[in-house]
Amino acid sequence: MTPEERLASLKERGIPTLKEASLEDWQNWRWQLKARIRHPQALGLKGLEKVIQAYPLLVTPYYLSLIRDWQGDDPIKIQALPDQRELEDFGLEDPDPLAEERLSPVARLIHRYPDRVLILTTNHCATYCRHCNRKRLWRRPLELTPDQLKGALTYISSHPEIREVILSGGDPLLLPSRRLETILASLRRIPHIEIIRIGTRIPVTLPMRVDSELLEVLKKYRPLWILTHFNHPREITAEAALACQKLLEAGLPVLNQTVLLKGVNDSETIMKDLLQGLTRIAVKPYYLFQCDPVLGVGHLRTSVFTGLKIIKALRGYLGGIAIPTFVVDLPGGRGKVPLEPDYLLAKKGNKLTFENFRGEKVIYQDPDSKE
Ligand SMILES: *Cc1c(COP(=O)(O)O)cnc(C)c1O
Secondary structure (H helix, E strand, O other), X not given: OOHHHHHHHHHHOOOXXXXXXXXXXXXXXXXXXXXXXXXHHHHOOOOOHHHHHHOOOOEOHHHHOOOOOOOOOOHHHHHHOOOHHHHOOOOOOEOOOOOOOOOOOOOOEEEEEOOEEEEEOEOOOOOOXXXXXXXXXOOOOOXXXXXXXXXXXXXXXXXXXXXXXXXXXXXXXXXXXXXXXXXHHHHHOOOOOOEEEEEXXXXXXXXXXXXXXXXXXXXXXXXXXXXXXXOOHHHOOHXXXXXXXXXXXXXXXXXEEXXXXXXXXXXXXXXXXXXXXXXXXXXXXXXXXXXXXXXXXXXXXXXXXHHHHHHHHHEOOEOHHHOOEEEEEEHHHOEEEEEOOOOEEEEEOOEEEEEOOOOOEEEEEOOOOOO
């Protein structure tokens, strides 16, 4: 679809705020933010008041235009529009399953691993993902204040073992470019910070935001890694591909983190299309996440074994660079654990029996070792 067709398709749905919109508006990310849909009524959806009181609706016209099946279980709709089941308690969920609050030594900073910390730069997002694992923060104050930034910088400066800072949120690329630059520049002044990562869904939900002003800022602070969040092949539009291409051309590696979601991508064929599509636009699939037990997200979770089955079906049939590591983020902030299907079937002395991707059993002779 072209941008014209996207805009026209939403106008046909009679969304009030889009009536007067022009193509020029559509291409302007500030307009996209202003024209975001916040009321289910604007989409003709009823009976969702309670849900949005708990978890607001917020979606860019651009991301909304990726929906094709408005009546059925469309994968974009599942990620963007509220669902009654968000209010259900499935008995396993927690508002903060990864204990981020407990692992926060200073405001807005999470220190879980020895050499890297994560900073919550803002709560603001272009679109609220219904599967967000920080749903608990949607209604908290938005931006990292200058004092909180100072506190985080002091903490990082006094911990020389920290080599890497992950800017997360919310979406750091929604910060005003100058504010983002202040954060990046002050991190770069700390000699032991080697790597900065930015977690963002901007290429997926608001690709127009990747403009020259933003790129000028980002490319000054390399090595800077961009971690984006594509969940479905239909999200890989020409617009999204262009946003990723611009990031890559600015010298920023782009990796992707996918969340395994029921009805969105919990099938081998969809996942294959997604991963192939990502490598086609030179975005490296980094992690496939088991969906965390977050309160309000229970209806989107699948079994760990679904993820393993998908990885098993793809390994060997897709090039290795297309295959992400499947990880479970352990409760209580105990860390991410990678999972692989079992390819080592048996061990007899030095004889190891493996199963290859075709299901054939193969004996491998291990050298003698004292381990
Ligand atoms: C996921 C995460 C990281 C990064 O983990 P990697 O395995 O290096 O991608 C760091 N800190 C926190 C709190 C995280 O949740």
